Amino acid sequence: MDTELHNPPTAEEILQAAARIRPYVNRTPVITSSSLNRITGAELFFKCENFQKVGAFKARGATNAVFALEESMTGNGVATHSSGNHAQALSWAASLRNLPAYVVMPDNSSPVKINAVRGYGGNITFCKPTLEAREETLRDVIAATGAIEIHPYDNLHIIAGQATAAAELLEDYPDLDYLLVPVGGGGLLSGTALSTHYFSPRTRVIAAEPEQANDAWQSFTQRKFVPALHPDTMADGLRTSLGNYTFPIILHHVNNIVTVSEESIARAMRLVWERMKILIETSSAVPVAALTEGKMDVKGKQVGIILSGGNVDLDHLPW
Amino acid sequence: MDTELHNPPTAEEILQAAARIRPYVNRTPVITSSSLNRITGAELFFKCENFQKVGAFKARGATNAVFALEESMTGNGVATHSSGNHAQALSWAASLRNLPAYVVMPDNSSPVKINAVRGYGGNITFCKPTLEAREETLRDVIAATGAIEIHPYDNLHIIAGQATAAAELLEDYPDLDYLLVPVGGGGLLSGTALSTHYFSPRTRVIAAEPEQANDAWQSFTQRKFVPALHPDTMADGLRTSLGNYTFPIILHHVNNIVTVSEESIARAMRLVWERMKILIETSSAVPVAALTEGKMDVKGKQVGIILSGGNVDLDHLPW
Numbered sequence: 004m005d006t007e008l009h010n011p012p013t014a015e016e017i018l019q020a021a022a023r024i025r026p027y028v029n030r031t032p033v034i035t036s037s038s039l040n041r042i043t044g045a046e047l048f049f050k051c052e053n054f055q056k057v058g059a060f061k062a063r064g065a066t067n068a069v070f071a072l073e074e075s076m077t078g079n080g081v082a083t084h085s086s087g088n089h090a091q092a093l094s095w096a097a098s099l100r101n102l103p104a105y106v107v108m109p110d111n112s113s114p115v116k117i118n119a120v121r122g123y124g125g126n127i128t129f130c131k132p133t134l135e136a137r138e139e140t141l142r143d144v145i146a147a148t149g150a151i152e153i154h155p156y157d158n159l160h161i162i163a164g165q166a167t168a169a170a171e172l173l174e175d176y177p178d179l180d181y182l183l184v185p186v187g188g189g190g191l192l193s194g195t196a197l198s199t200h201y202f203s204p205r206t207r208v209i210a211a212e213p214e215q216a217n218d219a220w221q222s223f224t225q226r227k228f229v230p231a232l233h234p235d236t237m238a239d240g241l242r243t244s245l246g247n248y249t250f251p252i253i254l255h256h257v258n259n260i261v262t263v264s265e266e267s268i269a270r271a272m273r274l275v276w277e278r279m280k281i282l283i284e285t286s287s288a289v290p291v292a293a294l295t296e297g298k299m300d301v302k303g304k305q306v307g308i309i310l311s312g313g314n315v316d317l318d319h320l321p322w
Numbered sequence: 323m324d325t326e327l328h329n330p331p332t333a334e335e336i337l338q339a340a341a342r343i344r345p346y347v348n349r350t351p352v353i354t355s356s357s358l359n360r361i362t363g364a365e366l367f368f369k370c371e372n373f374q375k376v377g378a379f380k381a382r383g384a385t386n387a388v389f390a391l392e393e394s395m396t397g398n399g400v401a402t403h404s405s406g407n408h409a410q411a412l413s414w415a416a417s418l419r420n421l422p423a424y425v426v427m428p429d430n431s432s433p434v435k436i437n438a439v440r441g442y443g444g445n446i447t448f449c450k451p452t453l454e455a456r457e458e459t460l461r462d463v464i465a466a467t468g469a470i471e472i473h474p475y476d477n478l479h480i481i482a483g484q485a486t487a488a489a490e491l492l493e494d495y496p497d498l499d500y501l502l503v504p505v506g507g508g509g510l511l512s513g514t515a516l517s518t519h520y521f522s523p524r525t526r527v528i529a530a531e532p533e534q535a536n537d538a539w540q541s542f543t544q545r546k547f548v549p550a551l552h553p554d555t556m557a558d559g560l561r562t563s564l565g566n567y568t569f570p571i572i573l574h575h576v577n578n579i580v581t582v583s584e585e586s587i588a589r590a591m592r593l594v595w596e597r598m599k600i601l602i603e604t605s606s607a608v609p610v611a612a613l614t615e616g617k618m619d620v621k622g623k624q625v626g627i628i629l630s631g632g633n634v635d636l637d638h639l640p641w
Binding site for chain 2: 032053054058273276277280281282283313315317318320322
């Protein structure tokens, strides 16, 4: 995979994305917690994408990608493969523009997620739970429908859309020393790194990743692409590999990647629920764990954290 | 029990309480949910006391009661019996004024609650889990310490403090048709009814109560005090009887009381968690259940709901 940076979204494209999605998505609140400030010794600012439409930041990128399509290209709808929040987000965003959405999902997806995609009007095609089966089935669906593929993260409109979360946070809190986000495929991370580079260059961007799915950390430290071969983490949004667009942006604009254990993810998730009284999903707990487990020295610093989503199966909690 | 109204807190006393507690408690946010609006057909405004200090509205009354004490009376601290949020709230409020707090708790209280009271510096005396044992032990503690009793709800400063939640909500949303709150001992309900009477007299105040702890509903409909003899509800904050101060205020200023089943409480709690991504405790779910189970016709109306608290034992969820 190429590590050179080729035409990533510009500051203007991120601002265009923000204007494009504004009528549809929430400007999510930023909340603080005296309890978590005390525990970490820092001043924390939580950007609550768990309160975003469809319960995750994915609504931003999907809306931007769907509404950036030329009218002439939209006739056959949009398509993707995803077992997670992007499937819901794309179905929802397509419905806003009255387009069909075709979603390829592994046949072991949870009923909660299948019902959510159906609830937003997505047309589901099931496949075996392997990357090969997902990609092959998606190719078949696209051949049959003529729909346009919207990749969950390796798409410049998706990256520009996800970048708007950090842009809002940095507008509200321009003095952040650090900005922490989780990394899976790198859509949120690369967008965050670009927004920070353009709008608050002194802020350091740190990614947090599960130890048991540390392909981004490996790729970052070795400066060459390492795929996620056997990710084994409860943070189900972070099991994917970096992409052709996201990896070079991360190499150029992210300051560091830290990894956290499964136990610390569950502890951090429970801490946020108990002290802050908000639901966050496992992936959101990963950057919190980096702070609460002392993976970074943030004493006396202002730290932004993007809580990426709040879609949780309440029948299967990690404690 | 007397049903005549004797000098309930005035509008001025509620405003004094608001000014007194302002440096210490949160002006909690009001949030909306397009999903719950769709389900109920109403426009709902949730006053989030789950985001209050100590995780419940009880911080308001306790702070008002502690700071309303004359300096000369505070030397020996404050005391109460409570197995719930008031125990935490009083310990916390007393610590703000550097006073000792003595809390009598039943010996079957959950470790979570015991640790929370200790965490706020409360001195706990355990007793058998009966009302008689609690009252007798409290008398002994007060005899030994000289502390001043702060009753969880049957205290005019407590009522005035709890009234500030509705006062804030009505200030933010002056056009509410209905205001819903749960009822246990009636501190929150009587305060809410007074604030509404003074500040938004056209708004109708409706209390929601578990069917399996329907003493307030019985007292209200029979217009004579009926104690809570065998309350058997998961809404552990709502198992208490009305008080000498709270009952007459409720008789004079509450428009109706509706009751809801245990199943509907659990369903409403889960619905709020899943759709709104916030933690509420069982007692908070009771007024939500009144709406989602169609106990009231609120179609097209503006409805305020006070979410009373968010203190939940995550190891024991009702589903």
